[in-house]
């Protein structure tokens with residue numbers, strides 16, 4: 236199972252046949268394992284990792300540090316879920332340290348993100364403060380370097 | 395004036411051109427070839443290792459090192475070899491850092507052989523063994539290993555070839571080009587023979603991290619080096635390096651571990667011919683041993699997956715191939731088609747643009763087989779398998 240997930244994490248498009256051949260398992264087993272992972276939520280989804288800088292209308296992305304008032308019983312969960320549900324939010328993590336939530340927000344331009352923060356995020360009861368950091372340049376995302384390493388040519392035939 | 399070709403040393407003039415070289419010339423210059431003819435990892439050296447070499451340069455570490463190599467590296471090697479092979483060597487007197495296993499091999503033969511001394515080794519094998527023995531004025535005594543035995547070296551075959559001139563038994567498991575490994579029981583018999591006949595053993599362990607065991611080859615099986623068997627350390631030269639497991643071929647770094655007298659003898663040759671291995675590479679190698687093992691295991695697993703893909707592909711097309719226990723080569727049997735391995739490889743290249751190495755490049759014992767290196771991207775392997783299948787179907 237772990238090996239299967241590792242392969243899918245590297246290449247979400249790897250077909251069950253290729254995976255089965257690589258793991259030396261019957262293809263039906265691999266199909267069943269993938270299905271099980273999808274149903275149990277171990278695999279949340281699949282997406283392309285896009286380098287927005289290389290693509291005309293890049294949009295903007297910001298990391299927002301959010302401080303929250305914890306609640307009796309649920310801690311930060313209720314507020315975090317509430318924030319995570321906004322479609323502008325692409326990722327949302329509870330953090331240790333100086334702030335509580337790291338919220339990644341995507342938008343078409345600065346103003347759109349700023350509006351989301353001032354109108355939606357900071358107005359939620361329980362949000363103590365926010366600090367917005369706009370992303371300036373991408374070097375690596377989700378394991379992929381923006382500038383792939385140059386292809387190295389090996390000798391085609393060697394001892 | 396005598397023709398220059400008549401001035402060459404006899405043992406050099408007599409050396410055959412490598413079969414690999416011939417084939418290389420055919421492959422370069424063709425586009426769209428998928429090459430399974432390579433002999434090195436498709437990974438770039440892990441970043442932390444490259445970064446250590448850069449750091450060494452930044453720090454101005456551009457000098458010679460001790461002839462034996464940096465003491466810090468020899469200490470790291472001693473620790474690694476102890477863990478990996480369960481043999482303890484002294485970093486001060488029993489470890490020599492070399493320019494690849496290639497140099498270490500040459501040193502070992504030159505340090506030991508007098509003209510006419512015989513070296514027993516198993517074939518098919520790495521292309522350098524026989525020439526290195528000849529260049530050191532020794533006599534190569536190849537023993538054929540067979541696919542029926544999964545290319546293990548049978549002690550009975552060795553015993554039959556031992557003469558009063560036999561000085562060295564040379565081993566390489568896992569083997570290039572077959573991927574064969576030596577079962578422990580058979581290794582013990584070889585050790586027994588070496589002791590009985592007072593032979594020196596040279597063991598080239600360059601692929602010893604790349605092993606495939608258990609279901610689907612994903613597990614890392616036990617590996618025994620002959621150096622670790624009782625009574626063997628004192629008569630064994632263990633050769634190892636960074637090229638394969640750490641994907642560091644271009645760093646050109648290897649080492650020899652041997653009893654002090656032998657290390658000292660090899661060091662003398664190394665001192666006068668090479669002085670020392672590159673200092674940048676030596677610093678990179680320290681990082682490899684200290685922080686590179688996770689990368690080694692993840693590369694091993696990646697090879698294991700590709701090995702499975704190849705095995706399944708060959709099975710599908712009816713090309714017999716024994717499941718290799720190590721390295722990153724498959725050695726399928728092409729005897730059923732009535733072509734020599736060279737003809738098979740040439741036609742496969744011409745008709746389907748896939749390069750494999752004829753088994754005969756690894757000695758006459760390799761005839762009837764071809765070497766396919768699977769250290770290549772999965773999607774390319776899949777295309778190569780389809781093309782080989784087309785070719786094989788036409789031949790049938």
Ligand SMILES: Cc1ncc(COP(=O)(O)O)c(C=O)c1O
Pocket residue numbers: 394433493494495496497520566569570598600635636637643646647648
């Ligand atoms: C069995 C064997 N020994 C030694 C070598 C040479 O290794 P190095 O790069 O350490 O000189 C190779 C390389 O292909 C090999 O396959």
